[in-house]
Amino acid sequence: KQEVTQIPAALSVPEGENLVLNCSFTDSAIYNLQWFRQDPGKGLTSLLLIQSSQREQTSGRLNASLDKSSGRSTLYIAASQPGDSATYLCAVLPQGGSEKLVFGKGTKLTVNP
Amino acid sequence: GAGVSQSPSNKVTEKGKDVELRCDPISGHTALYWYRQSLGQGLEFLIYFQGNSAPDKSGLPSDRFSAERTGGSVSTLTIQRTQQEDSAVYLCASSLGDPGGGYGYTFGSGTRLTVV
Numbered sequence: 001k002q003e004v005t006q007i008p009a010a011l012s013v014p015e016g017e018n019l020v021l022n023c024s025f026t027d028s029a030i031y032n033l034q035w036f037r038q039d040p041g042k043g044l045t046s047l048l049l050i051q052s053s054q055r056e057q058t059s060g061r062l063n064a065s066l067d068k069s070s071g072r073s074t075l076y077i078a079a080s081q082p083g084d085s086a087t088y089l090c091a092v093l094p095q096g097g098s099e100k101l102v103f104g105k106g107t108k109l110t111v112n113p
Numbered sequence: 114g115a116g117v118s119q120s121p122s123n124k125v126t127e128k129g130k131d132v133e134l135r136c137d138p139i140s141g142h143t144a145l146y147w148y149r150q151s152l153g154q155g156l157e158f159l160i161y162f163q164g165n166s167a168p169d170k171s172g173l174p175s176d177r178f179s180a181e182r183t184g185g186s187v188s189t190l191t192i193q194r195t196q197q198e199d200s201a202v203y204l205c206a207s208s209l210g211d212p213g214g215g216y217g218y219t220f221g222s223g224t225r226l227t228v229v
Contacts, residue, residue: 031215032215032217034218036220041202041225042222042223043119043204043220043221043222043223044204044206044220045220046217046218046219051215052215089156091156091218099161099163099169100158100161100169100172101146101156101158101206101218102158103155103156104155105155
């Protein structure tokens with residue numbers, strides 16, 4: 001059974017700092033990995049989608065990497081801003097018939113002005 | 114539409130009443146998913162529709178929960194005889210095709226259900 005773990009559960013940083021969020025998964029047989037952002041009381045906003053054949057994806061100040069063989073992904077946020085404060089969720093889409101995203105519990109990020 | 118639309122955004126209901134939650138996926142998306150997010154918990158899969166195939170209902174927590182998808186588009190999640198433990202945010206997502214195609218999910222803003 002695929003399990004996704006995100007470390008740390010919460011992170012507080014000063015504005016301007018570069019930071020890394022970690023995600024690990026137990027089964028490397030995945031179609032893709034997706035990073036989402038969730039603001040309090042809101043739905044999920046997709047940030048980056050990495051296919052299993054890819055190593056990384058970039059969007060603006062965000063960079064996500066994927067090392068499928070070791071079951072790890074990182075989300076790098078450059079020059080953090082208070083508006084980046086949110087919960088960041090990592091999810092993998094397993095191969096082998098389950099056909100539904102498996103989520104980690106998220107990392108709650110607070111960027112202090 | 115431009116995104117996944119869910120209604121209502123908030124619903125307060127009395128214990129024992131039935132509720133219906135609606136999801137309108139992105140036009141052309143064949144896959145539709147319902148998830149539940151309870152306070153302080155991760156996202157819990159409920160049900161998955163793909164095209165005309167039989168839905169994957171393996172995540173529904175009890176027989177009080179049911180869902181249908183009409184015409185391959187709009188979906189309704191029904192909870193009968195609501196209980197306080199049903200209080201959660203119910204999230205709907207859609208995707209362009211089957212997982213092998215590598216498509217990502219797009220989520221709606223969710224329905225916050227409170228059972229009092």
